[in-house]
Amino acid sequence: MKRRLYYMSLILAVLAAGSCKKLDNYDGPTETLTGNILDANTGKNVQSEVSGDNGNGTRIKLLEISWSDNPTPLYLACKEDGTYSNKRVFAATYKMSAEGAFVPMVQGDDDKSKTVEVKGGVTNVDFEVEPFLEVEWVGDPVLNADSTVSARVKITRGTKNPGFQQEITDLWLFVSPTQYCGNNNYDNRYSAHVVYSGTAGDSILGQTITLKTIGGALPSKRDWYFRIGARINYGLKQYNYNEARMIAVP
Numbered sequence: 001m002k003r004r005l006y007y008m009s010l011i012l013a014v015l016a017a018g019s020c021k022k023l024d025n026y027d028g029p030t031e032t033l034t035g036n037i038l039d040a041n042t043g044k045n046v047q048s049e050v051s052g053d054n055g056n057g058t059r060i061k062l063l064e065i066s067w068s069d070n071p072t073p074l075y076l077a078c079k080e081d082g083t084y085s086n087k088r089v090f091a092a093t094y095k096m097s098a099e100g101a102f103v104p105m106v107q108g109d110d111d112k113s114k115t116v117e118v119k120g121g122v123t124n125v126d127f128e129v130e131p132f133l134e135v136e137w138v139g140d141p142v143l144n145a146d147s148t149v150s151a152r153v154k155i156t157r158g159t160k161n162p163g164f165q166q167e168i169t170d171l172w173l174f175v176s177p178t179q180y181c182g183n184n185n186y187d188n189r190y191s192a193h194v195v196y197s198g199t200a201g202d203s204i205l206g207q208t209i210t211l212k213t214i215g216g217a218l219p220s221k222r223d224w225y226f227r228i229g230a231r232i233n234y235g236l237k238q239y240n241y242n243e244a245r246m247i248a249v250p
């Protein structure tokens with residue numbers, strides 16, 4: 001009896017394995033999807049921070065509409081420089097939009113998303129957006145005689161839409177030993193943070209502001225990266241950035 005039960009169990013296991021094989025016979029994702037997040041004001045890429053579980057960086061939202069009218073969203077992370085690239089995308093038709101520190105592409109009936117058929121190897125899709133804030137270097141960051149660093153910046157509105165002109169809440173000079181510099185990666189010993197209450201931060205709009213590293217001299221014989229971020233009191237309170245710049249401290 002025990003032997004008979006053993007053989008029956010073995011047969012069921014084999015059948016189950018065969019059944020699983022039949023269900024898992026679809027080709028894997030092989031399409032490449034790339035693109036840029038472009039500033040509608042300047043034509044340049046919108047600087048961000050690396051997307052992650054915190055959701056603070058720019059990301060691409062994909063809705064596969066080939067098979068469903070109500071698909072589950074998929075998300076692709078963007079790089080700090082405002083580009084994205086993913087080589088593991090299924091061939092399909094997608095409704096695509098970008099999400100980040102800029103005027104939302106989808107606002108009720110105002111839908112600026114794109115419907116794209118992804119197939120044939122590489123598909124490039126760019127998005128043009130209006131950042132909440134424009135963060136511009138004024139000259140290069142400067143290494144001072146005491147091995148601190150000073151940086152000048154100008155902050156302006158990136159959109160004329162009054163619904164996205166909330167007060168400025170924070171201004172940062174982020175400092176990092178790597179090029180991946182921003183709110184998700186910085187050395188708090190040297191990074192300078194300014195907090196504004198109410199509408200006080202709006203007074204810096206259009207002005208040249210000087211920020212200086214804190215904590216004394218930066219450690220020598222290494223490269224340091226600097227980046228300025230500012231944000232408004234809206235939604236996830238994501239930062240707008242300028243590009244990272246490097247200083248080699250001798």
